[in-house]
Amino acid sequence: MLLMSLLLLGSMYVHNGTDNPYAPMQPIQVRINEWQERQALIYTPEKPVPGKKYPLLICFHGKSIAGTDLSRIFRQGVARQLREGKKIAAVNPKDKHLYEFIVLTPLSLSWSWPPQDMEGMLDDIMRRYPVDPARIYLTGYSAGGWAVESAKTHSARLTKRIAACVTMSPPITDNPYLKRYKLVADAGIHTWYFAGEQEAYFLHNVHTFIDSTDHYRKGLTRITEFKGGHCCWQSFYNPDYRENGMSIYEWMLQYTTKN
Numbered sequence: 394m395l396l397m398s399l400l401l402l403g404s405m406y407v408h409n410g411t412d413n414p415y416a417p418m419q420p421i422q423v424r425i426n427e428w429q430e431r432q433a434l435i436y437t438p439e440k441p442v443p444g445k446k447y448p449l450l451i452c453f454h455g456k457s458i459a460g461t462d463l464s465r466i467f468r469q470g471v472a473r474q475l476r477e478g479k480k481i482a483a484v485n486p487k488d489k490h491l492y493e494f495i496v497l498t499p500l501s502l503s504w505s506w507p508p509q510d511m512e513g514m515l516d517d518i519m520r521r522y523p524v525d526p527a528r529i530y531l532t533g534y535s536a537g538g539w540a541v542e543s544a545k546t547h548s549a550r551l552t553k554r555i556a557a558c559v560t561m562s563p564p565i566t567d568n569p570y571l572k573r574y575k576l577v578a579d580a581g582i583h584t585w586y587f588a589g590e591q592e593a594y595f596l597h598n599v600h601t602f603i604d605s606t607d608h609y610r611k612g613l614t615r616i617t618e619f620k621g622g623h624c625c626w627q628s629f630y631n632p633d634y635r636e637n638g639m640s641i642y643e644w645m646l647q648y649t650t651k652n
Contacts (some may be wrong), residue, residue, distance in 0.1 A: 415464070435495065528556050530557050542570065587626065
């Protein structure tokens with residue numbers, strides 16, 4: 394009995410971050426299909442309100458992070474902001490309410506997260522966590538930007554589940570995906586793009602994605618061209634960064650899915 398009590402107490406300490414090397418996030422396994430799971434880190438609000446649903450922000454890493462070492466996720470992106478003590482919460486400019494995010498950072502074995510694994514992961518997370526289905530947001534930098542654009546254009550069912558995206562310095566997607574931006578237009582997915590003036594290839598890709606969207610519907614995209622090369626994303630993930638008075642988190646909260 395004493396041993397069982399000690400084991401239970403130890404598991405509580407790990408869950409609460411006292412002995413958690415990934416604090417303030419938690420390591421989990423996400424199921425992508427009936428046979429496979431993948432590693433991920435997740436952050437949930439510190440004091441969740443029973444019955445309340447929270448926006449979900451899924452963050453995709455760059456190529457150098459891929460593999461099996463979860464700790465690499467903290468090198469860049471939203472996870473690094475959390476690790477450094479930033480709060481991923483924002484006031485929605487439309488309704489003036491404060492929203493806390495559930496933040497999910499899946500780890501890909503190579504390159505970045507393949508779009509065919511997105512729905513399985515999303516279904517698994519929504520079964521286990523209090524996610525607001527109307528507020529599912531995607532963001533990614535470098536190869537993670539490729540993951541965002543691929544997920545947006547993978548299938549009509551998946552596209553309809555995404556409320557808004559922030560894509561930073563993305564590689565180009567496969568040609569079939571470039572032909573599916575009508576799905577994005579029909580779903581009304583807003584995307585804020587970032588690319589450096591000194592990274593011509595990635596800047597060109599961003600304009601290709603914008604043109605592909607504008608072909609079907611204008612007004613869904615915006616772009617920040619910064620002075621730099623393939624870098625600097627950490628500045629934009631900082632909740633203190635503002636353009637036109639809004640952080641990327643405040644900007645995303647303006648949008649919900651039509652469902």
